Amino acid sequence: MSDHNGPAPAGRRRPHGLYSHGSEPDPRFSLANERTALAWVRTALAIVAAGVGLTSLARIADLGQAVDYVAAVMCLLGGWVAISAVLGWRRKELALRTGRPLPAPVALPWLAAGVTVIGVVLAVVVTIRITT
């Protein structure tokens, strides 16, 4: 691919381990990859917000300590999703640069499983709380 932008600034771009590989992809694909990573970060923020909301709801409705532990797990899950967003961006950008197929999102099945487990646990905890 031709470069009309003067001396290649690729050497200054970080991370070097990414930009030293392959050639410049269509910038629209890079921007789409960036937006996907941001959507993952917002998902992480939503999980953290749900955890904070849950712990304050547990306080108001007197749902007990178990709900606080679920909220703590949600905060940890949110932090992990935010980190995996950045790592996933790097993997996809590398695939774009080297012309390989895009890797599958690693965090997606774990996120779905985590949300499912949290939903089931919360349903059980709240049911026990209501019926006893």
Add this chain to the structure above:
Amino acid sequence: MTGPESLAGDPGLQVERTALAWQRTGVSASAVGALAVFVAAHSRTVWLVAVTGLLAAASAVAAFAAVRSGTGISQRRAGAAGGAVPKDSPWQRLVATAAATVLVALSSLLVSLR
């Protein structure tokens, strides 16, 4: 694949959509940080409010520094002028935003386990 000039005129509003995605993310990070401080304030535990407030402030600063560099003012200008696409990397602002989210998550963890 098209060349690096393909952002001239911002086809499909790619640059603008990315800038808006950065704005949404920055606002969300600040809102969640404020929510954590609000909930911590109700616990009436002074050290918890202080720690949560500091972490939320740090995360808001990181998020808005990321938004400022990520709103793509230079990219938009270059694209509108039909000029060269600046070869910057979103790596640092992505790392800053993820770090902000982790900071908010940690402070929320403190709040939920108080």
